[in-house]
Amino acid sequence: xxxxxxxxxxxxxxxxxxxxxxxxxxxxxxxxxxxxxxxxxxxxxxxxxxxxxxxxxxxxxxxxxxxxxxxxxxxxxxxxxxxxxxxxxxxxxxxxxxxxxxxxxxxxxxxxxxxxxxxxxxxxxxxxxxxxxxxxxxxxxxxxxxxxxxxxxxxxxxxxxxxxxxxxxxxxxxxxxxxxxxxxxxxxxxxxxxxxxxxxxxxxxxxxxxxxxxxxxxxxxxxxxxxxxxxxxxxxxxxxxxxxxxxxxxxxxxxxxxxxxxxxxxxxxxxxxxxxxxxxxxxxxxxxxxxxxxxxxxxxxxxxxxxxxxxxxxxxxxxxxxxxxxxxxxxxxxxxxxxxxxxxxxxxxxxxxxxxxxxxxxxxxxxxxxxxxxxxxxxxxxxxxxxxxxxxxxxxxxxxxxxxxxxxxxxxxxxxxxxxxxxxxxxxxxxxxxxxxxxxxxxxxxxxxxxxxxxxxxxxxxxxx
Numbered sequence: 001x002x003x004x005x006x007x008x009x010x011x012x013x014x015x016x017x018x019x020x021x022x023x024x025x026x027x028x029x030x031x032x033x034x035x036x037x038x039x040x041x042x043x044x045x046x047x048x049x050x051x052x053x054x055x056x057x058x059x060x061x062x063x064x065x066x067x068x069x070x071x072x073x074x075x076x077x078x079x080x081x082x083x084x085x086x087x088x089x090x091x092x093x094x095x096x097x098x099x100x101x102x103x104x105x106x107x108x109x110x111x112x113x114x115x116x117x118x119x120x121x122x123x124x125x126x127x128x129x130x131x132x133x134x135x136x137x138x139x140x141x142x143x144x145x146x147x148x149x150x151x152x153x154x155x156x157x158x159x160x161x162x163x164x165x166x167x168x169x170x171x172x173x174x175x176x177x178x179x180x181x182x183x184x185x186x187x188x189x190x191x192x193x194x195x196x197x198x199x200x201x202x203x204x205x206x207x208x209x210x211x212x213x214x215x216x217x218x219x220x221x222x223x224x225x226x227x228x229x230x231x232x233x234x235x236x237x238x239x240x241x242x243x244x245x246x247x248x249x250x251x252x253x254x255x256x257x258x259x260x261x262x263x264x265x266x267x268x269x270x271x272x273x274x275x276x277x278x279x280x281x282x283x284x285x286x287x288x289x290x291x292x293x294x295x296x297x298x299x300x301x302x303x304x305x306x307x308x309x310x311x312x313x314x315x316x317x318x319x320x321x322x323x324x325x326x327x328x329x330x331x332x333x334x335x336x337x338x339x340x341x342x343x344x345x346x347x348x349x350x351x352x353x354x355x356x357x358x359x360x361x362x363x364x365x366x367x368x369x370x371x372x373x374x375x376x377x378x379x380x381x382x383x384x385x386x387x388x389x390x391x392x393x394x395x396x397x398x399x400x401x402x403x404x405x406x407x408x409x410x411x412x413x414x415x416x417x418x419x420x421x422x423x424x425x426x427x428x429x430x431x432x433x434x435x436x437x438x439x440x441x442x443x444x445x446x447x448x449x450x451x452x453x454x455x456x457x458x459x460x461x462x463x464x465x
Contacts, residue, residue: 084111116143148174179205210236241268273300305332324349324465331465336371339461342422345409347465348393350376352426352458359451359459361432364439365389368429368461375429376462378402378440387431391462402428402440402448403460417442426460427451 082090087098095107104123106114114122119131121143128139135141136154146154149172151162159170166172167185177185180203182193190201197203198216208216211234213224221232228234229248239247244256246268253264260266260277271279276288278300285296292298293312303311308320315332324330327337329349339353355367365375374391377383381392383399398404403417403426411420420442427441427449434440439451439459451457 084109116141148172179203210234241266273298305330329463329465333464334372336373336461336463338371339373342460343410344465345406346393346395348376348395349463349465350406351461351463353461355427355457355459357455359427359439359441359454359457361429361434361437361439361451364427364429364451364459367459371461373461373463376460378428378430385431385433387433390429390431393462402430403442407442416447418445418447425457427454427457428460 082088082092084090084093084096085098085101087096089096089111093111094113095101096111097105097107101107101109101111103109103120106122106125108114108118108120112118114120114125116126116129117131117133119129121127121129126143127145129143130137130139132139133141135152138146138154140146140150140152144150146152148157148160149162149164151160153160153174157174158176160174161168161170164172166183167177169177169185171177171181171183171185175181177183179188179191180193180195182191184191184205188205190207191205192199192201195203198208198214200208200217202208202212202214202216206212208214208219210219210222211224211226213222215222215236219236220238222236223230223232226234228245229239231239231247231250233239233243233245237243239245239250241251241254242256242258244254246252246254251268252270254268255262255264257264258266261271261280263271263279265271265275265277269275271277271282273283273286274288274290276286278284278286283300284302286300287294287296290298292309293303295303295311297303297307297309301307303309303314305315305318306320306322308318310316310318310332316334317328318332319326319328322330324341324344326341328334336351336353339351342350342352344350351368351371351373353367353371353373355363357363368375375389376396377390377392378385379396379399379401380394385399385402386392395409396402396405403423407415407417407420407423410422417423421444423442424444425441427439430438430440435450436452441449441451441454441457443449
């Protein structure tokens with residue numbers, strides 16, 4: 001058995017003066033006087049203090065023949081304690097870079113490899129190390145300082161999708177995308193960064209448009225529809241007369257002009273008789289009323305004789321025709337209600353009216369008046385036979401020669417009442433001043449027949465045309 005001691009800087013102090021196992025003779029029969037005493041190895045370290053190492057200590061063993069006391073004793077030794085920083089990786093150490101150890105180095109001051117989560121910030125490798133495995137605090141589990149875009153939602157962040165795309169659901173400021181954030185994301189047509197609903201981009205991030213129900217910028221109105229016939233048009237303009245759009249229930253027409261004489265007036269009413277506007281090519285007149293007896297009829301025609309409408313203050317009658325010898329003349333003067341049209345002469349209409357009874361002046365005049373006519377005077381004034389009851393015509397000029405000028409008018413320049421057959425049995429009013437109130441009649445061969453002796457003949461009557 002070799003008697004050697006091992007170890008750096010170790011002095012071995014022998015507790016025994018004699019090691020029986022190392023005798024010259026090597027015999028085992030020698031009794032070891034220290035068999036019962038242990039052997040201790042003192043190890044001098046850097047401090048110079050002895051240490052006892054259980055792993056390096058062994059008890060002496062004695063062997064020999066029974067009864068002889070002879071045997072061999074082995075000496076136990078204690079190994080030196082490991083030292084972090086000596087450059088030697090000892091048991092229990094993960095690393096040892098000697099003087100290069102440090103809490104900010106790859107090998108810490110505890111001779112352990114630097115690792116994220118150890119609470120030590122390794123220079124050039126880690127940005128931070130808070131010694132925990134919480135990923136959402138101020139130091140991530142990768143020992144990185146939290147930043148927007150790292151894919152981890154930390155305090156103060158609304159989101160973090162791990163990218164730098166500003167137009168997705170999470171913007172580059174780690175704020176969840178929303179209308180009004182100033183970034184146009186998927187599904188948004190615009191985003192002006194405000195919540196003003198009446199500008200070019202509404203609060204729903206849709207561009208302002210006519211029909212969206214919001215009155216924006218250049219719009220006069222917006223009723224939320226594109227109906228062109230209500231109070232707000234499809235172009236978001238207030239409906240007005242003249243815009244070319246017929247507003248239901250308000251306008252009858254709209255022709256985009258302010259002309260009052262076409263089919264649609266400037267008030268967007270359909271042109272019609274009585275509206276006060278003369279529609280070109282349709283109306284002759286329009287006095288704005290529905291009075292039929294004034295100068296403009298209800299048919300917007302200018303009143304005239306023969307239209308069948310009696311124009312107040314102008315016409316006596318209007319029978320709607322141009323027949324002169326009926327009850328209404330062609331000048332719309334009342335004709336006789338009875339009698340027979342005889343002739344028209346110098347603006348006068350002459351009639352023959354049957355007289356019932358004697359042909360006296362009174363009966364002749366009364367018969368004329370009963371038919372709405374007058375008895376013509378015998379001659380122009382002054383004339384004895386004229387009175388205020390007859391009608392001066394200016395046609396008869398010869399006082400005392402009744403119907404002479406008429407005979408010449410009817411039957412020729414040389415004719416007389418006695419030779420003009422058209423006057424036969426016709427009697428002239430004499431103003432009750434001839435032959436005791438007798439009228440003067442014409443017969444063949446007789447110039448002036450006294451009417452007192454005649455009955456049921458015809459009276460000469462007249463009316464202005």
